[in-house]
Amino acid sequence: MTKQKLVLIGNGMAGIRTIEEILKMNPDGFDITVFGTEPYPNYNRIQLSKVLQGDTTLKDITLNEWSWYEDNNIRLYPGESVSRIDKEKQIVYTDKGKVQPYDKLIIATGSNPFMLPLPGADKEGVIAFRNIKDTETIVEYAKKHKKAAVIGGGLLGLEAARGLLNLGMEVDVIHIQDYLMERQLDRKAGKLLQKELEKQGMNFLLEKSTTEILGRKHVTGLQFKDGSRIKADLVVMAVGIKPNVSLALEAGIPISRGILVNDHLETEVPNIYAVGECAEHRGMVYGLVAPLYQQGQALAQHLCGVAGEGYKGSVLSTQLKVSGVDVFSTGKINEDENTKVSILHDDLRGVYQKILFEEEKMVGAVLFGNTKDGNKLLNFIKKGISVQEYVEATQNPEVEVNSIAELPDEEMICGCNGVTKGAIVEAIQTQGLTTVDQVKGCTNASRSCGGCKSLVSELLQCTLGDSYDANQKEAICACTTLSRDEVVHEIKEKGLTHIREVMNVLGWTTDGCSKCRPALNYYLGMIDPLRYEDEKEARYVNERMHANIQKDGTYSVVPRMYGGVTTSEELRKIANVADKYKVGTIKVTGGQRIDLLGVKKEDLPKIWEELDMPSGSAYAKGLRTVKTCVGENYCRFGTQDSIGLGIQLEKKFEGLNTPHKVKMAVSACPRNCAESGIKDVGIVGVEGAWEMHVGGNGGTHLREADLLFKFKSGEDLVEMIGAFLQYYRETANYLERTSAWVDRLGLDHIKEVLSEKSKVMELNSRIEEALSIVQDPWKEAIENKTLLRDLYQTVKIPTETK
Amino acid sequence: MENTLRPVLVGKVSELPEKLGKTVTIGMKEIAVFKLESGKIRAIENRCPHKGGVLAEGIVSGDYVFCPMHDWKISVVDGNVQEPDIGCVETYPVEIKEDQVFILIED
């Protein structure tokens, strides 16, 4: 029997999910062709917000790799759009001239962002936020411009605004209503949300209607109806979406707002189906993946002839993906004369919860501040539980569902993909799953917005008991299934001594990659510093070359200036090499020292030799700088010798290998001119004592350091810093900054460990061991002929004349 | 006229660092030469198709090099960029005679 030709228009989330469902039910039933305008495999559009916010990268949001299409014999035409459907002849035509006949056709063309038709809306710098290209454009803009305006205070607008803040822009959010997210929240929750986001640095212009986008070629600002104006170099429009129905419209397939479909997702034309945001079902057009995935399942069942009740519509729930803000809403959100509400509002804890009932049934909920119960409430609504059942469930402490273990099996865990607790537990048990990633792979739970990851982790915990370790069960990379702790344990237990041996003995499935080889190199060195021979081949370029590579392949040179203190002699040497080697730029770094930028690879050793200064390790996963303030010797507020201590610390810990870079600072009073509050180890001098703060970070995820201990004596302080650093070296994951590590282990735990005098001494003896082998890497390179040849020399062959 | 391949001597096998890349310029061409863990020697264009990163400085694992700029994974055997990224770099045939390494360049 020849296979039916199935053609999918739109290589996006709903279309491909439908194909996945079809492949599950009938893997060989169809000859499948997919056309997609975007030049990528199917990716997780939802996570674009997280990409913009810096929590993940474009690389990591692919849902179906190219190989998935190949493995399933799907012909994919990326970067190719269908331009016409001939419904009589059953043929589609593409913009690249392809002619493709079909037996069954699925339209899954999603939506287009709605652009307000304002004067000036076509200026450069006015964009939407819908796809990878938009995301890349926004990131590029943020590099060059400062002021952004987001039009639209809904989910998408706020997520975009948070992303723009993270990219370092100032952000005004313009909203036409008097409170945010009015489609998902009531006024109270909307206002609470606004307060929270204002704290994060967003600026809101509410009840503002934009009348014009200003500027010549490029946008320069916005003009409002009330006469006021603001400046903006970038305008992101996030005012809504409209179903992409143009193909259907031209082909004469009936549409209203979206393409009209029945419960089997059939359009009114034979053999043509529509699914996803472009479809309209029982008067509803959806813009969230959960309903779209349900549609996909119903459509797959229909196409494969599997009995099912079809798609009946969905109850929606939404969550805002902005870190530090918990908002959830579902169903009806605003009360009227027919509604009963249960409201809980705690200003002290910043928690607001409203549950709505109509005709004795639960119909909606709005949660702010604590959204733990979100999925439970959504389930209650789907089941239509009554006021009485709800009151009983919340009054009777035994019925109160606190722990995930007590949840009923039909409780929804992953709202996007419709995966229940029962399904996850069963998969864990029958398929021997042990990690969140495996659960994701098998059940789809947490594959979309990722909001339920922690619930999945808890489920693993309570299903597997002690054998599951929530934090450490993540494989170190795709080359192995082993976690960091397992690898470290095996290295110690089996006495493994080099990277190749670890990969062979522990069953690596590849020759390693750029994630695991540097990690193994670190772990091996950390475990046995005296005997391990560092593998420079497994070091990232900057660490191998002892210089930071620049985008054009040149390097930078940052010599040490202990504590940020220099001399006229050092400055002269720097000036001399800069002249001699025609250094592109001389710059003062954010770490209180000098950077020589744009140095040619082969000049590096010569410059180091002539400088005759130690490497500043500005490239190292190790101690970078110790910033200091002027301190008691000069400053009228100074209480301690911050410069002295800073230099002492930098000299003591320079050259140490750590899981990620470590930065320190010493300030001589709480005014904190050395910025001790955002350093891995930040010391603050106060009258007669030193405060030791840890886990600060001034980078991508700003984190204020926590006060660990206070010391009267400088000696005790230095000893504690040694113990702290060694404990970090021994227990952190490779590439985990102290900020993330302190968060993971908990400050209390670290305090407890380091409160034991004997432990502090042990840790110090091990860090001394690690420090005992430190050599200045620049000196080492200059003195080693083979190193010089292997790393710094280029083979140059002039073209011969023939 | 048909293109011919011309061997260009770039150095000795024993002088190439193992599991690392070496930058070789031949006239205007910049080539990254790798001595792999297996001992095989491979030569590819020293320019990442993404944003021009210098591949000779990447981390080499098996038959792949990871670009030092943004970590694209590229086969040093056929020059293909690995998923999820797309693209390819030029590869050059390598010949070893005695201890000498030749790269074959199109005239």
Ligand code: SRM
């Ligand atoms: C040179 C310098 C910028 C400057 O001109 O001031 C710099 C330059 C780079 N930083 Fe930085 N950082 C510099 C101070 C900082 C600071 C400020 C500070 O140290 O007080 C921070 C925030 C503080 C912090 O780390 O907590 C900072 C946070 C980062 C981050 C984000 C780290 C994080 O945990 O989020 C990265 C990325 C990374 O390390 O993964 C980074 C990475 C980089 C790299 C190495 C990017 C790279 O891999 O190529 C940059 C090299 C540029 C080049 O072309 O050579 N740089 N970087 C500063 C060198 C200081 C020094 O003397 O050593």
Ligand SMILES: Cc1cc2nc3c(=O)[nH]c(=O)nc-3n(C[C@H](O)[C@H](O)[C@H](O)COP(=O)(O)OP(=O)(O)OC[C@H]3O[C@@H](n4cnc5c(N)ncnc54)[C@H](O)[C@@H]3O)c2cc1C
């Ligand atoms: C930044 C952002 C954050 C979001 N966050 C969430 C969230 O937290 N939770 C949630 O549930 N939803 C969220 N969404 C919405 C969710 O991503 C969409 O509902 C979902 O992607 C829609 O799936 P779809 O397949 O219908 O459309 P799409 O995923 O848009 O796929 C349609 C594809 O068809 C292609 N196409 C269009 N016309 C043609 C043609 N003629 N020929 C070939 N190809 C064509 C398009 O280029 C597109 O790639 C978010 C969306 C964005 C943009």
Ligand code: SF4
């Ligand atoms: S120097 Fe630091 S802040 Fe500047 S572009 Fe490079 S990584 Fe980003």
Ligand code: FES
């Ligand atoms: S330049 Fe090679 S990965 Fe970006």
